[in-house]
Amino acid sequence: MNQTRLTLIQRAQNPDDESAWNEFVEVYKNYIYVIIHQMGVNNKDCEDILQQVLVKLWKKLPSFEYGVNKSKFRTWLGTITHSSVVDFFRKQNSQNKRIEGAAKEQIDHINTISTPEIEEMAEREWRLYITNLAMNNIEQFFSGKAIDVFKMSIKGQSNQQISEDLEIKLDTVYILKNRVKKRLTEEIKQLKAQYE
Incomplete structure (x- = not known):
C-alpha cells in the first residue's frame, strides 16, 4: 500500500511519523472531548481526561488492528475514552477517600454506561463531527x-x-x-x- 492510500489512522500508527500523529490529534481531540462531555463530565475535568486519552492512544495506537473481524476504530476509541473517564474518577475517589453528593452520582452514572451505549454515542458524535467538519470545509467554495x-x-x-x-x-x-x-x-x- 503506498503512502497516499494510507488512512490517517494507519499513518498515525507509525510512532516515527510525528506529523501524522499531530494531524491525528488535531482531527480527533474535539471529537474525544465531546464524547467525554457526553458522559456527564464537567468542562474542567474533560480537558484533563482528554490529555489522558491522548497519552493512552499514543501508546496503544500502533497495536490497533484493522480487519473484518476486528472492532471499528471508533468503538475502540470509545472504549479507551470510557476507561480513561472511569480511571480518572477512581483515582479522584481514592485520593479524596470520601466522595459525596454530586461527585458520587457522577461516578455512579459513568460506571453504568454500557459498551453499546458508548458505541452508539461514538457513532452519533462521529457523524455529527464529520458533517460539521465537511460543512466548514465547503463554505469557502460558495459565495x-x-x-x-x-x-x-x-x-x-x-x-x-x-x-x-x-x-x-x-x-x-x-x-x-x-x-x-x-x-x-x-x-x-x-x-x-x-x-x-
Missing part, C-alpha cells in the same frame, strides 16, 4: 446566499419561505440548495475515506 439557503433548509424552512426571507427566486433556492448538498455529500465521503 452569496448558497450556504444560508442550505442551512435554512436543514432547519426545516420551506423553499418558499427561504425565497421570501432571502429575497431570491424560488428556482434559485432549489439550485443553490442542491449545489451545496452535492458538494457537502462529496466532502463527507472524502473525509470518511481519509479519517476512517
